[in-house]
Amino acid sequence: MSAQMSNHISQLRRQIEELNCHMNIRRTMVSDASQQLMQFVVENEQRDYLVVKPPDNPFKPKSTCPLL
Structure with a gap:
């Protein structure tokens, strides 16, 4: 029974340590x-290839074979 009690106490200590870590995390309001x-999206909108067409096709072959 003593081993179970010490195991339970160690589990509780780990939980307390974890809760203390969570308590110290800086929170940011959703607003x-x-x-x-939104500011990040507007600033990086021109570099997003899902919004703006890329200047060149990245999958286009770089060179062609002169023998073909």
Whole structure:
């Protein structure tokens, strides 16, 4: 029974350590995070190939064989 009790106590200590780590995480409000995300999207919109067509086809063969 003593081994079970010490095992239980060690589990509780680990849980307390984990909760303390979670408590120290800096939180961001959703309104601030969404505003930052929108700003990031607007700033990087021109480099996003899903929005803007790339200047050159990246899958196009670089050179052709002169023998063909």
